[in-house]
Amino acid sequence: MIGRLFGFRGGVKPDAHKNESAGAAIERAPLPRRLVVPLRQSTRATARCIVQPGQKVLKGERIGEPEGYLGTAVHAPTSGTVVDFGRYTMAHASGLETRCVVIEPDGEDRWIEHAPFDHREATRSDALAWLRECGIVGLGGATFPAHVKLGKGAGIETLILNGAECEPWITCDDRLMRERAADIIAGAQILRELIGARALVVGIEDNKPEAIDAMRAAAASQAEVSVVPVPALYPAGGEKQLIRVLTGIEIPYGKLGADFGVQCFNVGTAHAVYRAIAHGEPLVSRIVTLTGNVERPGNWEVLIGTPIDELLQLARPRPDTDRFLMGGPMMGFALPRLDVPVVKGSNCVISASPALFPPAPPEQPCIRCGECARHCPAELQPFELYWFSRAKNFGKAQEYHLFDCIECGCCAYVCPSHIPLVDYYRFSKSEIWARERDKSAADQARERFEFRNYRQEREKEEKAAKLAAKAAETRAKLASDEAAPESAAPPPAAEDPKKALIAAALARAQAQKAAAQPKNTDNLSPETQAEIEAIEARRQSGGNPSVGDLPAGNAAGSATTAASSSASDSHP
């Protein structure tokens, strides 16, 4: 089915370090003392908490209701008692907090009643809703919701299953493919049917022969599935790179695979889909590799929300460990603290020692050797981006496709001057985002201001038009008034039209005043009426300006206030 591989330019071959943990079969991690389950499990969406502290929950019971298009449901990873709902620190480079449900396990690990979902009988939208209900997000690390990625169900030719696992040290997908190949293929077939793709291609780096064999065996009888070994070259597991290697299609920045007829899912996601459809189990656990400077490297099936410090005890980090990396060494981050929970995107925790991960030598000047450009899988000129970022010339950096950078770290890995290049790009990107935010805030303010001006202008015009209309009306009325009484008695107005106009205006004002004054004060209860009279009397005697001195509107207004306040007095 896949005739040839296309490859991608650039890439690096760091020491794989897979052997440390690749031989260790997946084991179930013991129940931790407590689970801190973040409600923010998918990108840019936080579920709404639907449990109370003190409430008993069963394994797989919904504790968070999905909100928004990108939201997915969150479930209790085990049975127990909700003990807290609050903000806890996340496994994040900056130690951000998010809303979490803390569950104390009861040790029984008792499932809520659940049943398989027949996706062939159900409509497609029901099936997607079911995956959303089961909290299925991309387990490759980006945690993008599966129901969104499955899209419209048309126009996808090829579904790609990402089993490349190109980052050094990580072996969770490798073990999953070796041990649960049939489930993964079944899950991938479900995804393929839901997305309406014809072909299913599994891409696995050729340094995982056991996984390739297992997946091939599992897919043996299925003609539409091909398991393709791809050359082990970091970042072959990057979604865009894998799509390029397998199909030759290049997805530019800002575009989705779906626009080009391909879609890509991680093998772990396919496994989770299988559990959700075939067993009705929501996503409450994942495989996490614990490796690096540890006594016992391994791969563990870990409940979401398990605190990492408790998890690490299983691997027994050696005493010279100086920090822990979440994810791989190329794109992962050093955990600022360890009392943070495992989330759906956590694939690996590496215990790092100065011997395994020596500190970088001092940064030297860029000599423009172009080594970074030769290894950039996005085919950028990283050193140019570096110079622009250094000079804070962000416009130029964008012009040189800064945002096509996938931050894979190849450039910094090969740089002979030991420049932390990716940090420069992150800096530039965040500066650009901040400026765009500022700009959009300024734009909003400007729009508000312009609208206010427009509104004031419009009101002024309306007022002027109204006045003009009124004046015209008055003039017309006056003319008819003059015409009517002429025959009966010659009015003095005829002698002095100006005086008549004033007199007419005065009469009108008086009539208006008479009409306005009682308007809000009629239908008053006797006691209110009495109160008003009393107030009026007090005011008169106190030498305060009388109502008559005030413009008519104000007088009416104060009467209204008095009326309403007394009304509220009488009816508490």
Place this chain on the structure above:
Amino acid sequence: MIHSPYIRKPASVQRVMGTVLLALVPGIAAYVWQFGAGILVNLALASLTAIAVEAAVMRLRARPIGIAIGDLSAVLTAWLLALSLPPIVPWWITVLGVVVAIGAVKHLYGGLGQNPFNPAMVGFCVLIVAYPALMSQWPAAGQLDFATQLTLILGGARELDGMTAATALDSLRTGLRGGSGVDAVLAQGAAFGVAGGKGWEWVAAGYALGGLFLLATRTITWHMPVAFIAALTAISGAFWLADPAQHASPLFHLASGGAMLAAFFIVTDPVSGATTPRGKLLFAASIALIAWLIRSFGAYPDGLAFGVLLMNICAPLLDMKTQPVVFGHRGERR
């Protein structure tokens, strides 16, 4: 490093520069074999001066001295300059050239990685413009023993008649200006060897060998040497085929002067050259073209250094106009 990646390839500027220095060794060995050990004195002198100037300027700039000297970039500049000079120039010529190259051309622009011009080539141009006589006294192969060379380098009396000879390019040019044809000049001149200048052809071969080593170790990419050699071959070949009496063969051009040193070691300077693949091709080919023009029609016997400096000026523009297409943007117009 605080952020990813947490692993790095064991690469360093020192390693890059060291590899280039190592690649110069075959050429230097051929030099010594053909022209005596005097060049070694010049190389040592240039290196010591470069280290001293680098240290002094870094001290003035209050920057770490150890790293700057340890990166070997100053030593490489010194070697490239020394190898471009006649091997019997008085010591102060070498010192002056290095002071200009490191002190002015490199550090006045901000030091390593910041200089828009190739330091060794500016040093060479300053010297050839300021001291044209001293810069044109080249010893003939096997003519001077080491003691004589040392005396000359240390500033001894320069009674050079019979000891030095015009270089191959020089002789050819004088001969052609005198009205003789290429064949006649080559037949009578003592300066000519099998392919280029007598003895120099072996040095050129040594540089080419070192250049292949640089390609094999991926220290340089193929673009510049290939473009340089191809362009020089093409232009000289075209004129040679059209008028062999007035124009030397491509082989002669490639084996003479600093062509091989330039092809693999000088035009490939990453700091001052173009960096994009297409930019590199244009950059190196243009240098070859300018060098050939100056050799054939200009006032100087060789024009490589001028070609390099002229193209250094164009490098930023070349880079800007030859940006490669980014992943996913093929088929778009820039």
